Amino acid sequence: MNQSFHNLNSDKQKRIINAACKEFAENGFEKASTNQIVKNARIGKGMLFYYFKNKEELYHYLIDYCLNHTIEEYLQKIGTSEPDFIERLKQAARLKTEYHLNNPDMVKFLATLFLKDENEMPERFRKRYKEIMILANSKLYDNIDITLFRNDIDTEKAFKLIRWSIEGYQQELINQLKNQNLTTLNVDPYWDEFYEYLDVLKTSFYKEEGKK
Template sequence: MNQAFKNIDETKQKRILNAAMKEFAEKGYEQASTNKIIKDAGIGKGMLFHYFNNKKDLYEYLVDYAITVMHDEYLSLIDTNEVDFIERMKQIAQVKWKYIAQHPNVSNFIAMVYLSDEVLLPEELDTRLADLQKTGYALIYKNVDQNLLRHDVDVDKAFQLIRWAIEGYQNELMRQFQGETIAHIDLQPYWDEFYEYLDVLKTTFYKEG
């Protein structure tokens, strides 16, 4: 990272990073416009390449930044001591919403990175991306108590259906709130509805009592 970028105030840094992540997430690497990033970040024309050597340098910095944010402010906060799978997913959902409210562009950007083959990343970044994905998957299933499920259901399929249902609900809310600032929305009614859906899932897949 260019030392000049490190030296600017945090608010301006985040404005540049968010503008860049949003542009790359929406357009992909090749079609992303550095002019649009400059405009949305509200900086002078030559400043972006004063902070970063070139477009690829910026992109690689964003990947490194997004990985760090996802690990430190999302995955590291998931409590694997909760052995009830549905309760684990509830906790993950709560952590995820807080993280998205604070970092609205990180998830979309990192999803684009995983799906794109436009840029050959340095080996170290590729390894960190793979490790991030493995960590996220492990945190969903680590130490869960399979004995809570009914004996007449396939455990793996039940867990998958529960996860799809919960993630589908979250994705539907994200579509509804697209373009809005999540921090300014009263989420309590949505959490109440979410918990009702979780009760239905428990009734469907868990043993009685």
């Protein structure tokens, strides 16, 4: 990759990255149009190949960039000091929702990558993919206090049911907010409703003393 890309101002870099993510997410690598990318990025037709040698180099750069961005701006921000599984997921859900709303094209691009069979990924990214899955798993489950759960509950099944419930609400929230102006929107009522659902989950799965 040409160092000139890194020398661009951040706004122009972001336009190119988002335009490329959107095109690859919607059409896949083979059918993605570099003409459409430069049009959406609002750059001259020849400039993309001044920054990147070819479409494959651009594609691989995007994978690297988006994986790093997701780790730094989402996964690493999830703390593991909270021992309450539902409270941990509350924190993660808020961070993930904000990340999705602020980076929709990157999220769609990575989603199309992760939904592929692992063997279809470029070989150099398979190890990184596994490392990220291990990190994401540790962020959810490390240091969780399972004694908060009722004794008659299968903890592993409870983990899955709680996670599915929270992820379902989170996706519904993302769908409701994705086309709105977040800088002026009061999102507190949405989170208040979310926290009410979490109280229901605690009532269902936790011992009485485990509810906060």
